[in-house]
Amino acid sequence: MSPKLSGFVLTSLFISTPFAMAQTSSSNVVLDEILVTSGFRPTTQLKTPASVTAVSEEALEARQAQHLEDVLALTPNVNSAKGSSRARFYQMRGVGERSQFVGHVNPSVGVLLDGIDMSSIAASATLMDIKQVEVLRGPQGTLYGSNALAGLINLQSNDPTTQPEGSLEGTIGNYNTHSLTAIYSTPLTDTAGLRLAISQNKSDGFMRNDHLNRKNTSNIDETFIRAKLRFAITDDWLMDLTGFYADINNGYDAFSLDNTRTTLSDEPGRDRQISKAFALKSIWTGHDVYQLETRLSHSNTRSDYGYDEDWAFNGFHPWGYSSYDEYVREYNTTTAELRFVSLPGQEIFNGTTQWTAGLHGFHQDSDLKRDVFRNGLPRAGRTITSDFKTERVSLYGELETLLSEDWILTSGLRVEHSRTAFDDNVRASYRKNEDLWGGRLALEHFLTPETSIYASLSKGYKVGGVNGGFTPAQLSNEQLIFDTESLWNYEIGSKGRYLDDRLITQTSLFYQQRKDAHLRGSFMASSNPADGFVDYLFNADQVNNTGAEFEFKYALDNGLSVQGALGLLQTKVKDARARIHQRDVAHAPHWQYQLGLAYDRGQGWFSGVSVEGKDAFYFSDSHDAKSWDYTWVNAHIGYQQNNWSVRLWGRNLGNQDVAERGFFFGNDPRINYEERAYYQLGAPRTFGVTARLMF
Template sequence: MTLKPAVFIKSTLTLAVLSANYALAANDADNNFSLPAIVVTSGFRGAAIQEVPTSLTVVNDQVMEERNADHLEDLINLAPNVNSSSGASRAKYFQIRGIGERSQFIGPINPSVGVIMDGIDMSNIGGAATMLDAQQVEILRGPQGTLYGANALAGLINIRSNDPTTVTTGNIETTISTYNTRRLSAAVGGPINDSVGYRVAFESNKSDGFTENDYLNKDNTNNIDEALFRGKLRIEASDYHMIDLTAFYANIDNGYDAFSLDNTRTTLSDEPGHDRQETSAFAAKSTWTGHDAFTLETSLSYSDSDLEYGYDEDWAYDGFHPWGYNSFDNYIRNNKTTTAEARLISAPNAEIFNATTTWVTGLYYYNRSSDLQRQYTYLPNDFTSEYDTTRISAYGEFETSLSEQYILTTGLRIEHSESEYKDNDGAFSNPEDLLVGGRAALEYLVNQNTTIYGLISRGYKVGGYNANGSLPDSLKEFDTEYLWNYEVGSKNNWMNNRLQTQISLFYQQRENAQIKGYRTIANPGGGTSFIDFVGNTDEAYSYGLEAEARWEVNTSVSLFGSLGLLNTKLEDSSAAFDGREAAQAPSYQYTLGANFNHGQGWFSGIDIEGKDEFYFSDSHNQTSEAYTLLNARLGYKTKDWSVTLWGKNLTDEDTYVRGFYFGNDPRTGYADTLYTQLGAPRQLGLTAKMNF
């Protein structure tokens, strides 16, 4: 069911009226309340969200709990113009303002959207981006050329977990829900001695999934089976020196049996696929404040991930049809990522240029290696490849108070990138590039509650090599992409900080936009296989609006909402997508919700979220359907424990997280057909949590 505009307006007004009536009826004797302060930590300095001159969304632990979120994919729809795609057991690929990857097969990819978790680069291993003991998720829209460089062309997602505390605290949480879903998590932290604190967290997440395999008579071939651990230490080495250590481990053994020849949640696969990941990661950060002029921050991170992704290519069993074929495609990767950074940040009262300007400067090192082994039915020998990329960058940023009301921020990043690719087909590529990005932002402080800003920023994404010998030479390599972003916005506090709003308008121009394409080839035994590749289009641009609001009406009612409007355009006279919108870029998406405190420990909440239809791919013109989802929760809590009954997608709408268009059904003579991976159906669950 698609929510028509009139129905959406009616639903919105009804929710608003009910909330307002509830608010007026509530006992409002105590008016001394306000929204909690939100500090953004993904920048060079921690800053209040109202002071950061860019469009961003911050999701705190309270909102994560309200949504019963256990993975980043459960939060993405809260952020305007931010989406995710699957084609796997989890959403691994993210798109901001219509820019971002949607899948990975043979070729190495450099992500358009960076994902950082506790200082660890998770951009290529997003399946492990869980909300285990998470404190805050920050989603920055637009290029982060100064802050992060090549892996943040479209934006950055920063996940921060709870730090060690000076007193012992912890929690245990368990969830049971439909589809035999069971989740258990626990976290505890506190002081070891006067100088060392710790925090450890663990989670086990299991589910049979939403697919039934009629051929194998199983209901768990698309299952979830995840175990995660995180440990943190905070060491006060001296009065001027703080050391933070983080260790992370993920063991994921999920099934992947999501596509059906009949576009349902019932499959006929005789070899159900899998989506496995084992990640070990470590991060260390040192903060030294022993100099009057600056703070020295140094950091180091390393991750080692073994990934295995495989699927039944024919989606059926041997003998399903006289014209049928039977094949399996499997990708085994080992990804290693190392980062190192040294940063100087000006200390308070150490401003330069007549005490008007704070400054930051730093050096950054990045190395990623990715070794692939592809096992495929129609390959006589396994395909293997090796990819290695190294980047070294220098950056700096000034924040200048031009007057009491105007602040100018200017930043520049220069990055040298060198990659090497080779495979057992004899292909070799060794591109090298010098990349330049940055930003200039002007803030106007209207008063203590209102800030207006204008922003120009430039991001980049390195070129690369298409790893497939079946492609012509003209498609083997693709060039570096640059993105110019022009943005104006306003951030406001109203009603003594009971209402917070932010709104931005943006225009983005892409140079040498990297667009994913596909070619299909006939299998020897029947059916069709994909050849995916990346090419550069002639011209691409986008523009739109992003708005968010949160209102503490009184101590009993809070309202929240967001709206994203997006118009994208791709132009290339030689391509099928010429003159149309980019893939995974709905023209609108929104959320609207209310939370209620009924007193004596009882609480409830309701929200709707929706988005317009969108193209599944840049290589064909098939689209999803627009949808609206209804979620609700009811619970009881005390100081030490809580119980919540919740429901997601209560009207059981069909949503789509991935779509392909090709011939794969022998019953139709392998006629081209849209095949879709369906999102989660209605889910009902119960979550209990104890704090100590």
């Protein structure tokens, strides 16, 4: 599908949707209301004046998604970056980080799992027993502040049930893939319930190391455990306590000098992470005017990420080198929140306005030790240690005003005080206090009870910082500090349910202005590849993003349903000093789409097929190497009864090569270290069978 054709179809749908309610049908099939829980109060997707995608548990199951990275193709204008065994960083509408080496990363896309901030540790964003994934595009300055400049991804797990239930699910597939997930939920007393989920994923991966004669140097070996305890302390006080544990012991041997899935590394990399976290949430409804919500979370993560820099073995070539780069980090993140939400009947301003007010605190401590090894021994003078601390305290509030029966005005504001401290063993000692603000105004008009249009203005922000870990010879004083970024988002959209609730659509058009945009530059420290890269953040004067998103789902009477998503995006850097002046930013494809057809009548046979595609995009803001556009075909067929199901599934059935990450530099001694593009390739054709037993 060409971008021009996609744009024409999208624009036509946007214009025509308000008039689709004129069509009627006698169908008994009704699509369920989608309840969005990421905001200050749960509301339907129709009544959310923003571009939001909610991916249900059924959609996750149909896709056989294990990790957050597996599901984002269903969401328009969302991309992810590898450079690791699992995607750690995400981009929305062309905004977001792609990697982390020596420097500290303040994510532009927030990731929450049951209230636990996973933004810096998203490798552990498992989809085990997840009820819904919500993707909020655009700055969430009121809702979450600095960690949601581009948007927010919220993962919500299933709650304990009032009756005992459980399930056991197993998968086997090619590349020696196998996984097992066990879930059990039971009431403990009349006022308490427990839900426990345990999952283990294993795979050899799809890379082969010819030097070591191994097929598992990019293996997956992951264990996840989550327990959720819900108890009613009193009739008007409910509390959820969630505990989470992740043990990730994955390999990382992803790059080949020949850009194939065959490597020659003698020191295959690793991507390990152990995360322990808890979240405590309580809701008290004992007051006549407001509901009091409190949230507390803490996570501790230790990660060990390293790779063979030369991608070859010692002695591979007379001009070759041998080097291994290792990054060991420890994160401690704590969040606390106190929120007051008005109850029905307690609106202010003559009963027209619901209100929310709250206080939020964020603290994170990140320690790094980076070592470079030559022939297994640390290289003298190459060890880098750093300590990063950030504290944020925010006050926020939001008003939702009913201007008339069919007009609603939402206004929100967040003010934040941020304190940052950074020290390393090279030269950097950085301290900064900042006062920041963000918010939104959204006006929503209901053409009918089932059809709405909206216009919104929102502002996001992200704190500045320091490019630590480099000497003055590597990075000048002018390049050392980068300033705070702000993003203004202008958006219009429409949402509706048509054809007797068999058709749901939503469309958005947006324009974004990024001021002092955080872009990432990099260059080789010297002509010797063994000296590695200087990787740093800098401010571009302005970046403009323009685009559109369209999603629909349509259900027929005979068990068939069709759904799709389309994202269009154009970005442009405006900074005459930058080498990418007037160019797109990295990881911002001009178009993405997904179209799926499914058959499911609840019992017996079910099946589905989907097509997804993405345009080529630049890998970096410092060079012009690009990916290539692709189209994937996925399919599944299965059989289900009351308490069991079996599913045969396949992804990328056309076995297309997809570049998920790319670099441009010289690393091959056979061509005298001539600069060229190198790619981390995505998964080839994968297939397997999944069986599930429910009890």
